[in-house]
Every structure is written in C-alpha cells, then in structure tokens.
Amino acid sequence: MKRSDFDKFPLKEKVYRVLESGRPIADRLFLYFQIRLYAFDDFFVEVWYIPSTNKIDRVESLNMDDVLKIYDSKFNISDLLK
Numbered sequence: 184m185k186r187s188d189f190d191k192f193p194l195k196e197k198v199y200r201v202l203e204s205g206r207p208i209a210d211r212l213f214l215y216f217q218i219r220l221y222a223f224d225d226f227f228v229e230v231w232y233i234p235s236t237n238k239i240d241r242v243e244s245l246n247m248d249d250v251l252k253i254y255d256s257k258f259n260i261s262d263l264l265k
Contacts, residue, residue, distance in 0.1 A: 200223070205222065
C-alpha cells in the first residue's frame, strides 16, 4: 500500500490496518499522548493515544527522515556504522 492511499482512509480504517498489519518499533510520550511508532508497508505510522480518555486521537504516516528526526535518541545505530 502506498502512503498516499493510507492517508486517505478515515481514522478507524487507519487504526484497524495498523493494528492488524503494522509492527510496533518504538514508543514516546508527548504532553498527554502516548505515541507508538509502527513499521507499516514501506513507511511508518504513529498512533497517538490519550490514556485519560482511552481514545486514539490521530494516526499519522511518516517517512524515514521524519522518524530519524523524532526518534533519534531511541535508536542506536552506531554498531551498524563500524
């Protein structure tokens, strides 16, 4: 699936597809959100969850550059560069 096709889906469809086929690879906190990063097809997806209301607020697709900027402290690739 292409990222542009995924972005056209309504929120419920995005959530279903990511939870069904995505691979969780990282988590982070931002304000009151718990955000989980998934690898999905040839791009990445963040699911923004609000624990206090037990709701998913949004699902956003990301490319590799976005992931590296946001999650740079979560991944240690130094061993791969030797």
